[in-house]
Each structure stands twice: as C-alpha cells, then as structure tokens.
Amino acid sequence: MPPKPKVTREIVLEAALELLREEGMDAINARNVAKKLGTSTQPIFSHFASMEELREALYADAEHLYNSGMLEAMQGGGNGFLEMGLAYIRFARTEKRLFQLLFMSNRLLQEKVNEIAGSTEGDDQVIAMIGSMTGLSPDHSRKLYAGIWYTTHGIASLLATNSSTMDDAEARDVLGHVFKGLLAVLQKESEEL
Numbered sequence: 001m002p003p004k005p006k007v008t009r010e011i012v013l014e015a016a017l018e019l020l021r022e023e024g025m026d027a028i029n030a031r032n033v034a035k036k037l038g039t040s041t042q043p044i045f046s047h048f049a050s051m052e053e054l055r056e057a058l059y060a061d062a063e064h065l066y067n068s069g070m071l072e073a074m075q076g077g078g079n080g081f082l083e084m085g086l087a088y089i090r091f092a093r094t095e096k097r098l099f100q101l102l103f104m105s106n107r108l109l110q111e112k113v114n115e116i117a118g119s120t121e122g123d124d125q126v127i128a129m130i131g132s133m134t135g136l137s138p139d140h141s142r143k144l145y146a147g148i149w150y151t152t153h154g155i156a157s158l159l160a161t162n163s164s165t166m167d168d169a170e171a172r173d174v175l176g177h178v179f180k181g182l183l184a185v186l187q188k189e190s191e192e193l
Contacts, residue, residue, distance in 0.1 A: 007043035016058055024097050025105075028055055059107065062098040066091055070122065074129070081130055085152045085175045086168055092156030099160040103153065117146035140186040147182045148175065 015036040019027055030041040030051055037043065048054040073087035074080040092099040101107070117123070123145070130141040155171060158164040166174075 007037060007039055007047075009047040012037065012044055012047050012054070013057055013061060016054060017061055020058055020062075020101070021095070021097050025055065025058075025101055028058065059101065062095075062101055065095070065098065066102055067122070074126070079133075081126065081133065081148070082172065082175055082179070084126065085148060086171055088152050089156050089159065089166070089171045090168070092160040093166075096160045099156060104157060104160065117142075117149040134183055134187075136183075136186055137190065140190055144179070144182050144186055148179055151175065151178045 012033065016028055016033050019032055019036050023032075028051070030044055033044055033054070034041045044051075044054065048057070069087050069091055070084055073083040076083050092103075127138060127141045127145050130136065130144055131138060134141065134144070136144060152175065155166060155174065159166060
C-alpha cells in the first residue's frame with residue numbers, strides 16, 4: 001500500500017481559503033476544512049494550534065492577496081491612484097468573501113470612519129503620490145484620498161454584498177468625476193489659506 005500523501009500547512013491553508021471563498025468565514029471550522037481536505041482533523045491541528053490560529057493565517061493570506069493587487073495597480077502605469085481604486089472595486093467584485101472579511105468585519109481597528117483612510121500600510125505612499133500628482137499639501141492630499149476611498153468603498157461594498165453590478169468603465173467615470181470635484185474644492189481651499 002503506498003504511503004498517504006503528507007498534508008502540509010500550505011495545503012491546509014489552500015483548502016481553508018477555498019472554503020472561505022465559497023462559504024465565508026463562518027464555515028471555517030475543523031470539520032469543514034477536514035472534509036475539504038478529505039482527511040480527519042488531525043492534519044489541521046498538526047499545523048495550527050487552534051482554529052483561531054488558522055483563521056488568523058487565512059486573514060493574513062487574504063490581506064496579502066489584496067495588498068499584492070493594490071501594489072500591482074499602483075505600479076501599473078497610468079494614473080496609479082485611479083488604478084488602485086479600480087483594483088479595490090475589482091477585488092470586491094471577484095473576491096466577495098475576502099473583501100467582506102477584510103473590510104466589512106469587526107477586524108477594522110479604527111473607531112472613527114475618518115481615521116480609516118490614511119491609516120493602513122502603504123497609505124503614506126499613496127498620499128505622497130496624490131501630492132505629487134496634484135500639488136496639494138499633505139493634509140489636503142490626505143483629504144482627497146479619504147474622499148475617494150469613501151466613494152470607492154461604497155461601490156465595492158455594494159458589489160461584495162448583493163447582486164449590484166458596475167463594470168470598470170462605469171467605475172472609472174464615477175471615480176474620475178469624484179476626484180475632479182474633490183480636487184477643485186481642495187485647490188480652492190488651498191488658495192484661500
């Protein structure tokens with residue numbers, strides 16, 4: 001009889017990620033992951049001390065997928081800021097459950113909405129990019145970033161939670177108009193100072 005294939009940590013994570021994408025975080029328990037693996041629960045607990053540890057690893061994987069997409073959009077040429085907004089919306093459209101986990105769960109640490117935009121890893125780079133694109137001060141660049149993020153997150157939330165649709169062309173138009181409007185207001189504020 002051939003030896004059973006070894007179930008690695010990565011295989012457990014892949015199965016759990018697939019289950020998360022299909023059914024959401026509530027489905028992540030030892031029995032469901034084991035069923036997805038076609039094994040007992042033993043391989044899960046040989047790699048993870050608890051289901052909470054597995055859930056934390058899943059969250060980290062989801063965050064890595066999201067951050068990779070944002071970095072790729074930012075460096076993809078053209079208007080990196082607009083491309084990041086479109087990538088955020090695309091992520092919500094194509095990875096609904098991962099988007100919900102990252103941005104629509106109690107995992108966000110900021111209590112106030114106005115503290116969310118500009119407080120995560122990489123936001124300082126984005127705010128600097130906005131400043132260099134627009135000539136706005138760091139404070140006004142942060143305000144522009146926040147305003148666009150609110151709009152982008154609203155669209156993405158609708159796409160991630162129901163059957164609403166919006167293609168990239170429509171999203172590009174909306175984000176472009178909001179950007180231009182906020183930019184005009186903030187430039188006027190700068191002139192009045």
